[in-house]
Amino acid sequence: MKLMPVRALAVLSLLLAVAACGAPQTGTFTPAPIVPEVAMDAAAEAHDPTAPFTLTVVDGILEEVNVTSDRSETIEGSFSEDLTSWTSEGVLDAGATHTVSAKAVSTDGTVTEFEQQFTTEARESSGFAVADVTPVLEGEEVGVGAPIIVTFTEDAPDRTAVEQRLLVESEKGHEGAWRWISDSQVIYRTKEYWEPHQTVTFTADFEGEFLGDDTWGGEDHTAEMVIGEANLSFVDLETHTMTVEIDGEVAKELPISGGSGAEWEYYTATGVHLVMEKFADKTMVSPGREEGDEGYYSTDVQWATRINATGEFVHGAPWNGSLGSANLSHGCVNASNEDAKWFYEIAQRGDPVDVVGSPREMPWDNGWGYWVMSFDEWKEGSAL
Numbered sequence: 402m403k404l405m406p407v408r409a410l411a412v413l414s415l416l417l418a419v420a421a422c423g424a425p426q427t428g429t430f431t432p433a434p435i436v437p438e439v440a441m442d443a444a445a446e447a448h449d450p451t452a453p454f455t456l457t458v459v460d461g462i463l464e465e466v467n468v469t470s471d472r473s474e475t476i477e478g479s480f481s482e483d484l485t486s487w488t489s490e491g492v493l494d495a496g497a498t499h500t501v502s503a504k505a506v507s508t509d510g511t512v513t514e515f516e517q518q519f520t521t522e523a524r525e526s527s528g529f530a531v532a533d534v535t536p537v538l539e540g541e542e543v544g545v546g547a548p549i550i551v552t553f554t555e556d557a558p559d560r561t562a563v564e565q566r567l568l569v570e571s572e573k574g575h576e577g578a579w580r581w582i583s584d585s586q587v588i589y590r591t592k593e594y595w596e597p598h599q600t601v602t603f604t605a606d607f608e609g610e611f612l613g614d615d616t617w618g619g620e621d622h623t624a625e626m627v628i629g630e631a632n633l634s635f636v637d638l639e640t641h642t643m644t645v646e647i648d649g650e651v652a653k654e655l656p657i658s659g660g661s662g663a664e665w666e667y668y669t670a671t672g673v674h675l676v677m678e679k680f681a682d683k684t685m686v687s688p689g690r691e692e693g694d695e696g697y698y699s700t701d702v703q704w705a706t707r708i709n710a711t712g713e714f715v716h717g718a719p720w721n722g723s724l725g726s727a728n729l730s731h732g733c734v735n736a737s738n739e740d741a742k743w744f745y746e747i748a749q750r751g752d753p754v755d756v757v758g759s760p761r762e763m764p765w766d767n768g769w770g771y772w773v774m775s776f777d778e779w780k781e782g783s784a785l
Contacts, residue, residue, distance in 0.1 A: 437461025437505035439515035450493040450521040450611070457486045461507040470497040472609070492611035496523030526619030529563075529612055530554045531605045534624040536750040542629030545594035546675050547751025548771055549603050549626065556584035559613025560784035563587075566606045566618065572599040580782030582766075592776045594753065597631040597648060629749050636734055638669060638758030641725050643715070643734060645744065652747075655740040656725025658718065660732040660759065664696075667732050669756055672763030673772035674708035676752040679745050681705075687731070688712050698731070704741035706748045708734075710768035715754070717741035 438461075443454035456466060462484035468476035476499065478489040493499065503515040535550040536543050549569060557563040564579055569589055573596035581587045595601065602625050607618025633646045638659040645653050660669035666688070683705035690697040705716035718724070718735035729735075734756075736744065753772065756763070765773040 434511045435460050435507040435509050436511050437507045437513040439463075439503055439505050439513055441501060441515075441517055441519075443499075443501075443519045445518070446520045448493070448499075448519050448521050450495040450497075450524065450609075453489045454519075455486055455488045456501065456503055456515075458505040458513075459485075461485075461505045461511075461513065463487055464504045464506050464512075466501070466503045468499060468501050470494040470499050472497055472606070493521050495521055495609040495611070495617060497521055497609055524609065524611075524617040527612075527616040528554060528619070529558070529616050530607065530619050531622035534603060534622075534626075537603075537624045537626050542627045542749055544676060544749040544752030545597055545628060545631045545633075546673070546753040546769075546772055547595065547626065547628070547749075548675075548769060549589035549601075551587050551589070551603070551605070553585045557587075557612070558616040560584070560587075562611065562613040564784045566610055566612070568604045568606060569601065570604075571595065571601045575601075578776070578780040578783050579785075580771075580779055581784060582782075588771065590771045590776075590779055594631070594633075595628045597628055599628050601626045601628060630747075632747060632749060632752040634744075634752065634754040636669070636754060636756040636758075638728055638756065640758075641723075641727065643736070643744075645747075647747070653740070653743065655736050655744070657715075658721050658723050658725075658730055658735040659728040659756075660761075661729050662759075662761075665761060667730070668759045668761035669713060669728075669730070669732050669734060670709065670761050670763035670767070671756050671759040672770060674713065674754040674756060674763060675769035675772070676748045676750055676754065677707045677709070677768050678750065679704075679706040679748055681745070683714070683716065685712070685714070685716075685731075685733070703738055704745040706741075706745050708754045708768070709763065709770060715741060715744055715748075 438459045441456050466487040472494050474494055476489055478487050480487050498518055498520050500518050505513045532554045533552040536547055560581055575591045577589055577591040579587050579589050605622040608621045610618040612618050631648050635644045641657055643655040643657045660667045662668045683702055685700045685702055687696055687698045702716040705714045707714050713732055715734040717738035719738050721729055721735045723729045763770050763773050
């Protein structure tokens, strides 16, 4: 028997070993995905609405975070510089359910979507609320210049916080702004007159809202203001006429007599007035004078429509023989009883009455003289 050389045996052994193991496997190695893990530090119930909460992510970064309350509020917040956390800002709605939605992504592109809810502790109302909204009366239609005058039960603890909770919506669209008159009263005026024949809705969204200091809002307040016809009146003291347009068409031109100017206060003021109230019968008394004083008068008139706070009216003056030819009144717009009654019957609170031709200017805060200001000036009184 012939034996194989030792080297040949070694080679044969290697070949046999290779044959036994088979050919090497082909393909690529697929590592396990890196799954981001998102966590939130707010308790599921009774979270303090004044305390912030934070979302954090491990093995990834936060791409987006959205937080809303069941009062349709969006909660703001900020991301950390490395995008591994997000922290809420400001005060949350009290006694509300908040939904937190987030998306995180890892370095290998794996996405985690996160959603969780939590409830904030309720807070008792501090008593701050809406006391009155003018001009809003059941069944009343108002003019296209009407403001929204909101009076509160007490001084606003923080004007900005309160104003942020005030909403004005109109059926036909508009641009407007609030102006604070005092800490307890704020007024809304549009940039242009309201479109006629529509409903405007005012809402004070106070329930569960932090309004500054230690003040929490009570119930929401809603009021609807119905805009009627576009009654626009133009008083020209030089031509002694008052032209009234209704929905863009001239309805009537009245011969009138304005303020005589015998004294400064007897000028009818130049500028846009608004109809404020009206009386079928009214006694006109000289302002600032008592019976027996020089210049005192007390005169009964009919069909008196007030257009500012210091005694200017459109009213009947059958004794004035200068209607259409001269200004002889104490500052009111005199008309015949027939014309004054016609105007009285169509007049709506908030109807503009634009007066020209007098050296005396209408102060913006005389009654509802808010249209005397430009809109840019008006907006300067906003807290926002």
